[in-house]
Amino acid sequence: MFYDWVFKGLRKGVVSTAYPYNEQELPNYRGLPAVGPGSCPDGCRECEQACLPGAVQVRDATPVIDTALCLFCGECQSVCPRGRITLTNAFETAITSRQTTAAKVVPRDGRLFAKSLYIRHVDAACCGACLRETASLNNPFYDVSRLGIFFTASPRHADVLLVTGPVSWGMRDPLREAYEAMPGPKFVVAAGACAAGGGPFGQPATVGGVDVVMPVDVYIPGCPPHPLALIDGLRLLGGRARKEV
Amino acid sequence: MSGTRKIPERLDKVLAQVKNLVQVISHRTGEWQLDLEAGALPPVAAHLAESLGGNLAALFPEPGQHLHAVLPAVEEKAYLHLRGRLAPGTRDLPALDRHFPAAARYRRILEARHGLAPVGPSVSRLEGSGVFQFPLGPVRGDYNEAAGIVIDTVGEHILRLTPTLGYKHRGLEDRAAGLTPKAALLLAERAAGTQSVAHALAYCQALERLAGVTVPPRAAVLRVVLAEMERLYGHLLDISLMVGAAGHTVGAAQLDQLKELFLRLNLSHFGHRYLFGTLVPGGVRTDLPREAAASLRTAVTRQGAEWRRLFTMVLGTPGIIDRWETTGIVDYTDAWDLAAVGPVGRASGVDRDVRRDHPYAAYGEFVPAVPHFRDGDALARFRVRAAEIDASLALVGEALARLPQGPARADVPAVWPAGEALGWSEAPQGETLHWVRVGEEGKIAAYRIRSASFANWDLFGPAAADGNILTDFPLIDTSFNLCCADCDR
Numbered sequence: 001m002f003y004d005w006v007f008k009g010l011r012k013g014v015v016s017t018a019y020p021y022n023e024q025e026l027p028n029y030r031g032l033p034a035v036g037p038g039s040c041p042d043g044c045r046e047c048e049q050a051c052l053p054g055a056v057q058v059r060d061a062t063p064v065i066d067t068a069l070c071l072f073c074g075e076c077q078s079v080c081p082r083g084r085i086t087l088t089n090a091f092e093t094a095i096t097s098r099q100t101t102a103a104k105v106v107p108r109d110g111r112l113f114a115k116s117l118y119i120r121h122v123d124a125a126c127c128g129a130c131l132r133e134t135a136s137l138n139n140p141f142y143d144v145s146r147l148g149i150f151f152t153a154s155p156r157h158a159d160v161l162l163v164t165g166p167v168s169w170g171m172r173d174p175l176r177e178a179y180e181a182m183p184g185p186k187f188v189v190a191a192g193a194c195a196a197g198g199g200p201f202g203q204p205a206t207v208g209g210v211d212v213v214m215p216v217d218v219y220i221p222g223c224p225p226h227p228l229a230l231i232d233g234l235r236l237l238g239g240r241a242r243k244e245v
Numbered sequence: 246m247s248g249t250r251k252i253p254e255r256l257d258k259v260l261a262q263v264k265n266l267v268q269v270i271s272h273r274t275g276e277w278q279l280d281l282e283a284g285a286l287p288p289v290a291a292h293l294a295e296s297l298g299g300n301l302a303a304l305f306p307e308p309g310q311h312l313h314a315v316l317p318a319v320e321e322k323a324y325l326h327l328r329g330r331l332a333p334g335t336r337d338l339p340a341l342d343r344h345f346p347a348a349a350r351y352r353r354i355l356e357a358r359h360g361l362a363p364v365g366p367s368v369s370r371l372e373g374s375g376v377f378q379f380p381l382g383p384v385r386g387d388y389n390e391a392a393g394i395v396i397d398t399v400g401e402h403i404l405r406l407t408p409t410l411g412y413k414h415r416g417l418e419d420r421a422a423g424l425t426p427k428a429a430l431l432l433a434e435r436a437a438g439t440q441s442v443a444h445a446l447a448y449c450q451a452l453e454r455l456a457g458v459t460v461p462p463r464a465a466v467l468r469v470v471l472a473e474m475e476r477l478y479g480h481l482l483d484i485s486l487m488v489g490a491a492g493h494t495v496g497a498a499q500l501d502q503l504k505e506l507f508l509r510l511n512l513s514h515f516g517h518r519y520l521f522g523t524l525v526p527g528g529v530r531t532d533l534p535r536e537a538a539a540s541l542r543t544a545v546t547r548q549g550a551e552w553r554r555l556f557t558m559v560l561g562t563p564g565i566i567d568r569w570e571t572t573g574i575v576d577y578t579d580a581w582d583l584a585a586v587g588p589v590g591r592a593s594g595v596d597r598d599v600r601r602d603h604p605y606a607a608y609g610e611f612v613p614a615v616p617h618f619r620d621g622d623a624l625a626r627f628r629v630r631a632a633e634i635d636a637s638l639a640l641v642g643e644a645l646a647r648l649p650q651g652p653a654r655a656d657v658p659a660v661w662p663a664g665e666a667l668g669w670s671e672a673p674q675g676e677t678l679h680w681v682r683v684g685e686e687g688k689i690a691a692y693r694i695r696s697a698s699f700a701n702w703d704l705f706g707p708a709a710a711d712g713n714i715l716t717d718f719p720l721i722d723t724s725f726n727l728c729c730a731d732c733d734r
Contacts, residue, residue: 125413129438170412205416
């Protein structure tokens with residue numbers, strides 16, 4: 001039986017993706033919403049009203065989308081009378097600040113982690129989808145250890161705290177304790193619409209996004225973010241990516 | 246709404262015995278609503294359960310108004326929805342604990358939600374020499390959900406295991422109040438990310454039953470396909486975790502690959518890896534073109550062949566099977582008394598499956614095979630899941646081959662009519678019940694979820710403590726694979 005498993009693995013060969021060293025496309029993925037040119041009808045707030053988490057705001061007759069909070073449900077697209085909002089397949093959407101949509105390299109102590117990055121994942125009340133996508137990073141298809149990224153069981157060994165889920169009141173203190181237990185220099189990654197933007201539950205039912213509790217270095221939008229989107233976000237850390245938007 | 250449906254003879258006879266206390270308000274397909282004084286609820290529920298052979302399925306409190314109890318009437322393929330009227334101004338609820346052991350957990354959650362019980366382990370210390378207490382969580386190792394688990398051990402033996410939930414309470418049910426039914430669907434499918442179809446389906450069906458909307462045949466069959474695709478990746482994930490917990494990382498990686506392939510099929514055919522946004526009240530949101538249906542069928546058949554090869558290999562690996570056998574036993578009496586659902590219940594001989602017992606979508610036409618075992622150990626739970634994967638593969642193939650033509654969505658009212666209804670579905674983890682009340686202006690007035698995991702958490706502690714050692718804990722944990730998100734909501 002032992003040999004069966006060995007041969008099974010050998011026969012399958014290498015299944016890991018080459019990403020981020022090649023281009024990847026996700027044809028049916030509901031990704032970054034794009035706002036087309038033109039202007040909205042006077043006083044039209046259809047998209048704003050249709051958005052459950054409140055990620056869309058109409059400013060100067062143009063919808064402005066907070067990608068960190070977006071659930072990628074496509075409601076705004078379906079109600080827009082002029083068809084200005086379309087969901088694209090773009091998944092490389094990680095950002096380092098919620099004020100701008102620009103992704104830039106994290107300068108702080110970046111090079112220290114260029115070849116080895118240890119992650120501690122904390123579930124701050126996520127529904128389970130972001131958690132499973134995070135776990136998928138270790139499956140043979142995405143296999144992040146080929147990039148020198150590893151998951152660790154203890155915050156004491158971690159460089160990065162990867163948080164999924166809106167921070168519930170019950171998880172606020174445990175999350176803070178996990179952060180405090182980490183040695184510096186340390187990073188925080190908020191993955192998924194709940195952790196990055198607060199999600200559809202909002203305050204006061206939950207505390208809000210992770211940045212309410214602690215400083216966040218990288219926000220990864222998505223509900224849930226695709227494993228490739230997570231890889232893209234982690235690449236922003238440690239000076240691995242020279243990314244300009 | 247079929248308001249004129251005749252009450253089946255057996256139920257009529259049983260109800261006649263309590264006719265002074267109970268008033269039948271409505272009987273829609275599969276759901277009978279009965280009205281009574283809350284004080285009469287415990288004895289009447291006990292009488293009905295005994296005569297109809299069911300156990301308490303759910304208890305939804307609506308403080309200040311009603312206490313709703315849900316009982317299945319298996320033979321009639323229906324749920325009895327008992328609405329206990331509370332006296333005005335009172336906050337006391339009648340206790341059903343004496344009649345139903347399963348009622349205790351609903352009282353606990355009620356106290357926690359409305360009296361704000363403390364979050365965090367508050368477990369007494371066991372006295373004795375050599376007793377050691379392991380506090381686990383809420384931040385647990387690997388990728389586990391946040392839950393507090395306190396394990397008391399003597400040497401290697403687990404003496405007691407106490408789970409503490411509530412860390413992940415997101416206020417989902419309260420957030421839904423005041424939203425339109427369409428907006429609240431986004432919350433329903435996020436109750437548990439890996440059971441989103443089951444939750445969305447139960448929610449949509451409650452609304453459809455309320456408004457008397459009939460789902461077109463094509464949508465009903467597509468809903469079966471969606472629900473079974475979810476079951477397939479869900480069970481493969483569970484089995485992969487179980488194999489991993491038994492220490493066989495190679496096997497776990499192989500099964501994980503198969504699960505990933507199913508997730509990719511979901512993405513390429515339905516636009517989302519976890520099938521969010523595939524359902525709407527009245528039908529399905531994304532129709533499946535003919536070529537896509539054909540390619541999905543081919544792909545599922547191919548992955549099915551791979552699954553059967555892996556299944557044979559797992560069964561032939563003593564290192565895995567020996568760890569599962571006699572680990573974490575749940576006996577039939579416990580499973581029945583505490584109203585266990587899903588694979589956990591079926592592994593202990595509770596032969597219940599909502600798809601067969603209360604058919605919804607197109608399950609009346611595509612009847613699934615329901616495997617059940619009596620051993621109640623981790624191996625039995627594996628066997629249930631494995632047999633269900635086989636059944637799901639067959640169902641998906643059959644449903645895709647006989648996909649009716651026509652629209653995939655029915656018209657729904659722009660403003661939802663006021664009323665209340667129950668919706669149900671069989672999630673990968675078991676029976677899922679949603680109860681929705683729509684108030685003025687078609688907005689959700691009250692919403693309650695009874696998830697599958699919620700019904701099974703009570704069994705976890707006793708199963709883990711029963712002669713198991715500490716290193717068995719991951720095996721028992723993964724073989725139950727309880728979800729905290731939809732439990733805490």
